[in-house]
Every structure is written in C-alpha cells, then in structure tokens.
Amino acid sequence: MRRLGAVAVKELRQIRRDPFSLLMLVAFPAFMLVIYGFALNFDVRHVKLAVQDRDHSPASRELVASFTHSTYFDLVATPGPGTDLDALVERRVARAVLVIPERFGRDVAAGRVGVVQLLLDGADSTTAATVLGYARALVSEANAELVAGAFARAGRRPAPPLDLAPRVLYNPELESTQFLLPGLIGLLLMLTAVLSTALSVVREKERGTMEQLRVAPLRTFELVLGKTFPYLGVSLLGTLIVLVTARLLFGVEIRGPHLDLLVVVLLYLFGALGYGLLISTIANSQTFAFQVGLITSLLPALLLSGFVFQIRVMPPWLQAITYLVPNRYFLVALRGIILKGEGLATYWPQVGALLLYGLVVTALASVRLARGEA
Amino acid sequence: MRVVWQVIVKEFLQIRRDLRMIPVIFVAPVVQITIFGFAVNTDVTNVPTVLVDQDRSAASRDFVSRFVDSGYFEVVASEEQVEAAERWLAAGRAQLGLVLAPGLGAALGAGRTAAVQVIADGTDAASASIALGYASAVAQGYGMEVQARRLRAARGGAFSPGIGQVGLEPRVFYNPDLRSRWYYVPAVLAMVLLVMTLLLSAMGVVREKEIGTMEQLIVTPIRPWQLLVGKLAPFAIIGIIQVFLVTGVTMFGFGVPLRGSFFVLLGLSGLFILSTLGLGLLVSTLVQNQQQAMMGAALALMMPMILLSGLIFPIENMPPVMQVITYAIPLRYYAEIIRGVFLRGSGLAVLWPQAVALLGMGLAILTVAALRFRKRLD
Numbered sequence: 001m002r003r004l005g006a007v008a009v010k011e012l013r014q015i016r017r018d019p020f021s022l023l024m025l026v027a028f029p030a031f032m033l034v035i036y037g038f039a040l041n042f043d044v045r046h047v048k049l050a051v052q053d054r055d056h057s058p059a060s061r062e063l064v065a066s067f068t069h070s071t072y073f074d075l076v077a078t079p080g081p082g083t084d085l086d087a088l089v090e091r092r093v094a095r096a097v098l099v100i101p102e103r104f105g106r107d108v109a110a111g112r113v114g115v116v117q118l119l120l121d122g123a124d125s126t127t128a129a130t131v132l133g134y135a136r137a138l139v140s141e142a143n144a145e146l147v148a149g150a151f152a153r154a155g156r157r158p159a160p161p162l163d164l165a166p167r168v169l170y171n172p173e174l175e176s177t178q179f180l181l182p183g184l185i186g187l188l189l190m191l192t193a194v195l196s197t198a199l200s201v202v203r204e205k206e207r208g209t210m211e212q213l214r215v216a217p218l219r220t221f222e223l224v225l226g227k228t229f230p231y232l233g234v235s236l237l238g239t240l241i242v243l244v245t246a247r248l249l250f251g252v253e254i255r256g257p258h259l260d261l262l263v264v265v266l267l268y269l270f271g272a273l274g275y276g277l278l279i280s281t282i283a284n285s286q287t288f289a290f291q292v293g294l295i296t297s298l299l300p301a302l303l304l305s306g307f308v309f310q311i312r313v314m315p316p317w318l319q320a321i322t323y324l325v326p327n328r329y330f331l332v333a334l335r336g337i338i339l340k341g342e343g344l345a346t347y348w349p350q351v352g353a354l355l356l357y358g359l360v361v362t363a364l365a366s367v368r369l370a371r372g373e374a
Numbered sequence: 375m376r377v378v379w380q381v382i383v384k385e386f387l388q389i390r391r392d393l394r395m396i397p398v399i400f401v402a403p404v405v406q407i408t409i410f411g412f413a414v415n416t417d418v419t420n421v422p423t424v425l426v427d428q429d430r431s432a433a434s435r436d437f438v439s440r441f442v443d444s445g446y447f448e449v450v451a452s453e454e455q456v457e458a459a460e461r462w463l464a465a466g467r468a469q470l471g472l473v474l475a476p477g478l479g480a481a482l483g484a485g486r487t488a489a490v491q492v493i494a495d496g497t498d499a500a501s502a503s504i505a506l507g508y509a510s511a512v513a514q515g516y517g518m519e520v521q522a523r524r525l526r527a528a529r530g531g532a533f534s535p536g537i538g539q540v541g542l543e544p545r546v547f548y549n550p551d552l553r554s555r556w557y558y559v560p561a562v563l564a565m566v567l568l569v570m571t572l573l574l575s576a577m578g579v580v581r582e583k584e585i586g587t588m589e590q591l592i593v594t595p596i597r598p599w600q601l602l603v604g605k606l607a608p609f610a611i612i613g614i615i616q617v618f619l620v621t622g623v624t625m626f627g628f629g630v631p632l633r634g635s636f637f638v639l640l641g642l643s644g645l646f647i648l649s650t651l652g653l654g655l656l657v658s659t660l661v662q663n664q665q666q667a668m669m670g671a672a673l674a675l676m677m678p679m680i681l682l683s684g685l686i687f688p689i690e691n692m693p694p695v696m697q698v699i700t701y702a703i704p705l706r707y708y709a710e711i712i713r714g715v716f717l718r719g720s721g722l723a724v725l726w727p728q729a730v731a732l733l734g735m736g737l738a739i740l741t742v743a744a745l746r747f748r749k750r751l752d
Contacts, residue, residue: 171496
C-alpha cells in the first residue's frame with residue numbers, strides 16, 4: 001500500500017510539473033461544453049428562401065405569406081421570370097426556392113390540385129430533410145384550411161376529427177444541450193482517462209524510465225494502480241467541473257441520485273483507465289499511442305455510442321461492433337440518471353456491461369504488463 | 375535545394391523507421407471513412423413505439439395501422455396503462471408512446487373531436503422533434519381523410535366539384551435521395567487531412583526538441599528556411615497522398631459522386647494543407663513536449679475547429695457571434711470547397727472566395743509560425 005502511494009505521489013508530481021496538460025485535462029471538458037451548448041444544435045430555423053411567384057393570385061400570395069410568416073423561412077430573394085434559379089442554389093444565396101406556376105390560383109379555385117415546386121439544396125441532407133418537412137407541414141396546413149373553407153361554403157362548421165396532444169417527457173423544451181451533455185461527459189472522460197494514462201506509461205518507456213520502475217521493488221498491481229489513481233482523480237475533477245458548468249450555464253440538473261451517478265462514472269473510468277493501460281502496453285511511441293487512442297476510443301465514443309447518431313439506424317454489422325464500445329452503455333445510464341431521474345436499478349444491464357468491460361481490459365493489460373511487454 | 379532534399383529524405387527515413395506509424399497513416403483514414411460512412415445516419419425511421427390502445431375499436435386499429443404503415447414507427451410493445459408505457463421510455467427501450475383513450479372510435483363516428491396522445495422521450499431532442507413531426511403528419515393526414523368522408527356524406531355522396539388542394543413537388547438538387555452519407559463521407563477528407571498534417575507536423579518538430587536532436591540540426595549548416603521546408607514537405611506529401619486515397623474510397627467505396635474536377639479539389643486541398651502545416655508548426659513553437667503538442671493540437675485546436683467548421687453541425691444554426699468566429703477557421707472554407715466540388719460540381723468560378731481565404735490564411739499562419747521558429751533557432 002505504501003509503495004502504491006509512492007508511485008501515485010510520483011505521478012502526481014509529474015502531472016503538476018506540466019501545468020499546461022493538467023489545465024487541458026481539467027478545464028478542456030468545460031470549454032467544450034460551452035462551445036457545444038451555445039453553438040451546436042440541429043434546430044433548423046430561418047432557412048434562406050427565394051420565391052418566384054409567377055401567378056400573382058390571392059391564393060399564391062396567401063401560400064407565400066404562410067411560408068414567410070413562419071419562423072422557419074426567411075425570404076431572401078424574389079427572382080423574376082427568366083432568372084437562373086439553379087445558380088441561386090449553387091451559390092447558396094438561397095437554400096430553397098419556392099416556384100408557383102401561372103395556373104396555380106385557377107387550379108385551386110376550380111377544385112383541382114395546384115402544384116407548386118420547391119427547389120432544395122440537398123447537399124446537407126439533414127437540413128434539407130428538415131426543410132422539406134417544414135414545407136410539407138405548411139402545405140398541409142394550407143390544405144386543411146382549404147377543406148375547412150369548403151365546409152364553410154357547404155354551410156357546416158364541423159369539429160376537427162383528431163386532436164394530437166404531444167407530451168414530451170424529461171426535456172419538454174426539446175433542447176439539444178440536455179441530450180448532448182451526458183454524451184459529452186462520456187467523450188471527454190474517454191479522452192482524458194484513456195489518453196492521459198496511455199501517454200503517461202508510454203512516455204516512461206520512451207525516456208527509458210520504465211525500466212527503472214521495473215527494477216524497483218514494486219508489484220505489477222501496485223504500479224498499475226499507482227499510475228492510474230492520479231488520473232482517476234483528475235478525471236473526476238473534470239467531470240465535476242462539467243456538471244457544475246452545465247448546471248450554471250445551461251440549467252441541466254441531475255435528477256437522479258448523485259451516488260448512483262458517481263458509481264456509474266467510476267465504473268466507466270475503471271474501464272477507460274484500463275483501456276489506456278492496454279494501449280500503453282502495445283505502443284512504443286507517444287505519437288502511436290495517441291493515434292491509436294484517438295481511433296479506437298475517441299472515434300467510437302463520438303460516432304458509435306449513440307452520442308449524436310442513433311445506433312438503431314446503423315447496419316447490423318456496425319451495430320454489433322457498438323456492443324464493444326463502453327460509451328454505448330455509459331450514455332444510456334448517464335442520460336437516465338441525469339435527465340430522467342432514474343436510479344441504477346433501471347440500468348442493471350448497462351452497469352453489468354461496464355463492469356465486465358472494465359474487468360476484461362484491466363485483466364488483459366495486467367497480463368501484458370506482468371509479462372513485461374510494456 | 376539539395377539541402378532541403380536531404381532533410382526531406384531524413385524525415386521520411388524517420389517515419390519509416392517507426393514501422394507502426396505506417397498503418398496508422400494509411401489505415402486510419404480508411405477506418406475513419408468506413409465508420410463515418412455507415413454510422414453517420416441522421417434519418418429517423420422505425421422509432422420504437424409503445425402502444426396503449428384503451429379504445430380497442432375498429433377506428434383505433436385503423437389509426438394504429440396508419441401509424442405503422444408510415445414506416446416511421448415500429449410498435450415494440452403494447453401496454454394497458456399509460457404508466458407502464460412510461461416505464462419503457464424511462465428504460466430507454468422505446469422513444470414514443472401512442473395513447474388512444476377510450477371513446478376514440480365513438481367520437482370519430484359521432485363527428486366529434488377524438489383526442490390522441492403521443493408521449494415522447496425528449497432526451498434526444500433532435501430525433502424526438504422529428505418523430506413528433508411525423509406523428510402529427512400522420513394524424514393530420516388521417517384527419518383530412520375523415521373530414522373528406524364527412525364532407526362527402528354531407529353532400530349526399532356527390533363529390534363535385536372537388537376541393538382545391540395545394541400539391542408540393544419537391545425537386546432536390548445535388549443529393550436527390552437526401553442520403554446523409556453523401557453529406558458526411560466527403561467531410562472525412564477534411565478531418566483526415568487536418569488530423570494527419572497538423573498533428574504530424576506539430577509532433578515531428580517537438581519530438582526533435584524533446585530528444586535533443588534539434589540542436590544537432592541547428593549546428594549543421596542548414597538555413598532555417600531549408601530546415602523548415604524540409605521538415606514540412608514530407609507531411610504535405612503524405613497529405614496529398616491522403617487526398618487520392620480518401621477521394622478514391624469516397625467515390626468507389628461509397629458511391630458518392632465527384633461532380634467537380636479532381637484537380638480543383640487537389641489544388642485547393644494543397645492550399646488547405648498550407649494552413650494546417652502552419653498551425654502544426656505554430657503549436658510546436660508554443661509547447662515543450664509531445665504530450666503538450668498532442669493535447670494542444672488535438673484538443674484545443676482540432677476539436678473546436680471540426681465542431682465549428684460546419685462539417686457536422688450547420689453553421690447557419692449557430693448564434694450570430696459564433697457564426698462570425700467561424701470565418702477565422704480555415705477548415706470552414708475547406709468544408710465548403712469539399713461539398714462544392716463533390717456534390718454541387720462547383721469549380722473555381724464559384725469557389726474562388728474560399729480559395730483566396732485559404733491562401734491568405736495559410737500564408738499568414740505559416741509566416742507567423744516560421745518567424746517564431748527562427749527565433750527559437752537563434
């Protein structure tokens with residue numbers, strides 16, 4: 001135990017001697033959270049819309065007004081006839097162009113379907129799909145009004161047949177920050193825990209001090225625990241700062257039991273630190289350790305964890321791979337505890353998976369370390 | 375020139391000696407692009423839905439089948455009580471609950487308004503709002519049909535003249551099927567170039583400092599600019615190779631069309647590499663060791679750049695202040711170039727402002743970095 005403490009103290013001194021890296025480890029997560037919280041969202045508003053109204057009938061003007069009066073679209077241009085509409089889109093003057101043909105008003109008045117065209121920049125498919133959804137909603141609203149008008153002319157005012165009442169749980173304002181925050185914690189812990197452990201061991205290898213540690217009277221587990229405990233502390237500090245920042249700046253509260261949150265974070269860190277050690281037993285240079293860490297832990301944590309992109313729409317083989325990504329389990333439990341106010345009991349499969357992951361990687365790393373491959 | 379060449383050769387020898395780096399340099403982009411191509415899918419389909427049908431009438435079943443047939447929802451369970459459905463949402467096993475209260479069929483039959491409740495797990499705000507949009511579209515479509523039936527009944531079956539309607543005919547440019555893959559896969563080119571050139575150049579210089587060989591290089595009869603060009607050129611060459619590699623995988627592996635000219639893409643990629651090499655060099659003059667270089671380059675520089683460049687999150691959605699900041703990020707212009715050349719088929723006639731911006735920023739950053747670099751050599 002005393003020897004373990006000695007290794008930990010040595011590691012802490014080394015961390016302290018490099019204030020820049022320490023600052024990055026502790027303050028960077030909060031910095032990222034601020035960027036995320038303020039800058040990043042998928043909420044599409046104020047889409048640049050150009051309108052070419054060749055009809056100039058009351059019906060066409062009403063349709064245009066319903067587009068421009070919504071908060072979804074901002075009217076940026078009204079190109080006259082003969083304008084190259086494609087160029088408007090290619091030069092990204094407008095993201096969408098609404099074209100209303102000459103016969104539109106007559107068609108609608110005669111009880112036919114008046115077709116309007118929407119030219120859309122599809123390069124950004126996500127935004128385009130959302131824009132298309134808005135346009136469809138506006139058109140179907142216009143149609144509902146036309147139906148109501150027909151009823152009125154028939155002398156009847158019937159009740160609308162369906163009333164859809166949405167009730168949104170946990171995040172009633174549908175703010176993306178609430179959703180991204182737990183994912184961000186997972187991502188950042190992955191970064192600090194995996195990378196800093198991996199680098200700290202590889203650095204000793206690179207400088208040749210690892211051999212000194214080997215000949216010192218230390219058992220493998222003492223070396224392992226002594227090297228990882230300081231980073232556990234640093235990572236926990238980073239988590240705390242993120243949670244406080246989220247509470248103060250974005251009003252994200254922890255609704256579930258704090259103790260359960262701590263348990264999940266610790267379990268996750270157990271696996272992440274173990275994985276960092278495992279990398280360090282394979283890598284010989286810091287550059288290599290960093291690249292491997294980036295590709296095998298950060299990239300999956302970003303893309304294959306359900307952080308932003310949903311797992312269930314991925315192809316089956318990739319879904320199978322996501323079962324190996326600890327963030328997948330961590331995020332479900334973390335979101336549940338922070339946003340839904342649930343306890344650990346609801347997430348026992350996730351907790352079990354995290355525990356198993358931690359045990360396996362730590363065992364692998366210890367075996368390789370004991371064999372002296374580090 | 376011969377001196378520069380020797381430094382380049384030395385640098386390549388060093389890269390080759392660290393044999394494990396070679397797969398990282400060439401396998402990593404392919405892994406990244408594969409994961410990106412398959413994982414990044416923002417289409418919302420098969421939303422797992424819990425059904426609570428307390429009405430159990432022909433009308434409620436009809437409505438449910440309308441929901442399922444839309445293709446957006448997948449009923450994963452049926453419950454009797456709303457509370458039980460909410461448990462599914464809490465455990466994260468369903469995202470939506472569809473509640474049809476008793477009396478729905480009766481209300482529809484009697485010409486009254488029937489209430490339908492949709493419960494959504496709002497934690498994933500983006501997909502929840504899209505799913506709610508689908509739900510309301512399905513409900514609206516169903517409502518219109520019922521309404522039309524009632525109107526027909528009121529007119530005694532006659533349906534003439536019809537009701538005038540607006541039809542929307544979307545024409546989607548560049549990506550007609552709205553495949554998110556077409557949008558995201560070319561973005562990998564930017565990320566790979568950024569990570570490889572910036573990180574490698576920062577590490578390459580710092581490593582010599584750390585090992586102490588920088589001083590040896592300083593005492594050799596090499597001018598600072600020769601040393602600089604010699605050290606940076608290999609990374610530029612690796613970057614250019616990556617452009618070929620990643621473009622090939624993007625086109626032939628993922629079927630993303632390259633509608634513009636490859637040479638425009640290559641040339642503008644070169645301009646982008648100027649700024650990434652400059653940034654890498656700048657980082658190397660600011661830090662003491664490799665770990666700091668990685669932390670600084672990867673965390674403080676690359677992550678915010680990727681997030682604010684519009685590669686993943688659209689710039690238009692950011693608050694105005696942030697939008698202004700994005701103009702200072704070289705990656706922003708390169709992201710526009712990549713999407714312009716790949717999907718819109720744009721050439722220099724459209725993309726020259728981005729090209730000028732990249733050239734200007736690249737030269738400015740390189741100059742600042744080189745000046746700092748020289749000072750340290752003296």
